[in-house]
Amino acid sequence: MPMWEESSLVRVVPSARPRKLAKVPFVELADGRLQGVVSSGSDISRVYVSSVAAGDFAFACRTNNNRPCGGLRGGFCNHVTALVGEAVLQYGGARVARYLQAETAEAADAAGTAAVPTAQQLTAAMSAVRPQQSADGQAVTGQVFSRFLRHLAYLELPATTAPLPEMHWFPTAGAVA
Amino acid sequence: MRADLLAAELPDLDEALAAVDAFDEVLAGGLLRPQPAQAAGLNALADAVAGSPIAALVAEAAEKAAAGVAGEEHLVALAAGRTALFGAVHDAVLARVDEATGRPREAAPPFEPGAPLPVNLLASARAWLCDVARAGWRGMDHELAATAAPVVSALLPSAELRRLAVLLDGFAAELAASCPGRTLEQIPLRRWADLWARGMLLTQPGAIAAAGAAAESAAGAASTALTGRLLPLGVDLHEHATGVQAQVHAVFEPADGGPARLVRASVSAPKPDTVVGAGAWQLLRPHLSLLAAAGEGRAMELTGMPVTDEGDLLWSDDRAHVGESADVFTTARVALPAVRSGATAPLDRHPTRIAEPVLVEGYTVDGSGAEVAFVIGGERLAVDTGRVPAASPLTPQAVAGSRACVGLLRWDAGRFRLQPLAVQSAAKSKAAVAQAGAWAGGTSDKNAAKAEKAATDAVTVLRERAGRLLRS
Structure with a gap:
């Protein structure tokens, strides 16, 4: 597709879609994982750091104090499931499935019609291969939590009225979302 | 405007872009172990700038790169060569634009290096970009993409380095989302080479003329501060996952009756990627009263507003107040035909x-x-x-x-x-x-009000989480 290769302004990453952040304030597809932060339903100063790795779907869920989540019993806990749900809202099911290399039965059946998997279908497809808990869950938790804090810090950075010419490479594409 | 001129071909454009394309293909494979085809691409770039003052530098850099032994200074030279080619393309395109609009343009002032910036921060940014060039787009992996994060975090708080920071931030996010590079079906060759080359140049000491310094000097010197009427034409929005900028294009009519000129006023802010749509306007609007004025169809009166040679206003709300109503199309029909355009830095x-x-x-x-x-x-x-x-x-x-x-x-x-x-x-x-920017300053539209509320809620949640977790 020559237009893609010869354009300075192709949109490589679509913008995130708006979603409610109360339950899952942070979701990202990064470092080869779907990872994020899920607020605890019972304790407002506790959050769960959850992740699923691309390819083998190895999962982890621990609190911000790096204690294991009590809901992990050989499979995805509610936090991981919530994370998948919000990721699908934010990025769309197709992008999440592609990043995780998850093939849903539905997508395979409807080959060619580009069926977009739902969060339930994705979760089911990943659970079906009986994924293991991540071996380096503790380290991953630390990394993800510090990425979440870094993400929050963007709100604290001041605005400026000095022009940023480089932003011309990042046109808004609101109307084609 | 003469649309026929816009459709006509630009002479010699294809030749310049062919050299660019050949070089851009080199970056896809990376410079760690260059192949013969990549040597050809490097030579194409060197040949294309053979008549320019940087000919020898680029030729040497191409030779070293083809041998797989390019150092940082050589990669900077390659970035400079590619940038020079696009400089020539820019000039040809802009000349055609001016021909089509029939508008006179200010001559660009000679380049003056900016104030020295923290060398270590520039060096860490350059080191990352060099690693990226060696790996190439096809050699990109999560680890390399992620090493941009600490560099960007260190750059972002500094106002002088914001330009480099937002560029690297947006670029690294695209690379990260495209990992691993070896599985990419199509590569945005020109775009990524653009971002890479621009990043490389901005890491050169003196490349970034600090806008803050310009504002200070302008505030003292009356010749570079504007007093008169500002008639908005519209709002141009730029955004990537973690940054947003709005630029208001406007006609400025000096109070002393001098010739009118085209100007821009900008406001930008870093943002979490979940702040989108109306949320972007919410971040920006407290810092640029012009956004609301433009949305409501009002002029603004400026008093001593600093401006750069390019026509960029360095906005502060206390040097502007809202004026009478000013319809965009009236401005475009009455004031726009008589303006001068700004220079390009x-x-x-x-x-x-x-x-x-x-x-x-x-x-x-x-x-x-x-x-x-x-x-x-x-x-x-x-x-x-x-x-x-x-x-x-x-x-x-x-x-x-x-x-x-x-x-x-x-x-x-x-x-x-x-x-x-x-x-x-x-x-x-x-x-x-x-x-486009009608809702930049806020709106009474019913559906838009819903989106505004949702965006406010999102930021409230993030601030609450930040307050509880960031400082604990």
Whole structure:
């Protein structure tokens, strides 16, 4: 597709879609994982750091104090499931499935019609291969939590009225979302 | 505006772009273990700048790179060579724009190096970019993409380094989302090479002329501060996952009766990626009262507002107050034909930076193809209907049903396109004007108000989480 290769302004990453952040304030597809932060339903100063790795779907869920989540019993806990749900809202099911290399039965059946998997279908497809808990869950938790804090810090950075010419490479594409 | 000139070919353009394309292909494979085909691409770049003052530097760099032994200084030279080629393309495109608009343009002042910036921060940014060039787009992995994060975090708080920071931030996010590179089906070759080369140049000491310093000197020197009336033409929004900028294009009429000129006022802010749509306006609007004025169709009176040679106002709300009402299309019909355009800063000479405000009318809309085009006197001008903010009443439908359009003339992938800023409806019964930035300052529109509320809630949640977790 020559237009893609010869354009300075192709949109490589679509913008995130708006979603409610109360339950899952942070979701990202990064470092080869779907990872994020899920607020605890019972304790407002506790959050769960959850992740699923691309390819083998190895999962982890621990609190911000790096204690294991009590809901992990050989499979995805509610936090991981919530994370998948919000990721699908934010990025769309197709992008999440592609990043995780998850093939849903539905997508395979409807080959060619580009069926977009739902969060339930994705979760089911990943659970079906009986994924293991991540071996380096503790380290991953630390990394993800510090990425979440870094993400929050963007709100604290001041605005400026000095022009940023480089932003011309990042046109808004609101109307084609 | 003469649309026929925009459709005509630019002489020698293909040759320059062929050299660019050959070099851009080199970066796909990376410079760690260069192949013979890559040596050819490097030579193409060196040959293309053979008549320029940097010929020897680029030739040496191409030779070293082809041998797989390029150091940082050689990679900088290659970036400079590619940037010089696009500088020439920029000049040719801009000359065509000026011919089409019939508008005079200020001459660019000679380049003056900016104040020295923290060398260690620039060096860490350059080191990352060099690693990226060695790996190539196909050699990109999560680990390399992620090493940009600490570099960006260190750059972002500094106002002088914000330009480099937002560039690397947006670039690294795209690379990260495209990992692993070896599985990429298609690569945005020109775009990533653009971002890479620009990043490399901005890491050179002195490349970034600190706008803050310009503001200080301008505040003292009356010659570079503007007093008079500002008539908004429209709002251009830029955004990536973690940054947003709005630029208001406007006609400035000096109080002393001097010639009118085109100016821009900018406001930008870093943002979490979940702040989108109306949320972007919410971040920006407290810092630029002009956003609300432009949305409401009002002029502003400026008193001693600093301005750069390029026509960028260094806005502060206390040097501006809201004036009488000013319709965009009246401004475009009455004031726009008499303006002078600003110069381009030497390092900003790239066609992507061209955004020339124009009024187009007397067209028919052709929506039959894959994209909308205005047909003016038999010539087609493609319209970039996607380049409109998410939170905006300016829809593709409004563009399709328009009879007049104020927009920005842009050039990308070898052709001109019009980015709509405001359209006037062809239907007499309908509300007359839809503007891209109509909701920038806030709105009473029912659906938009819902989006505003949702965006406020999102930021409230993030601030609450930050308050509880960031400082604990």
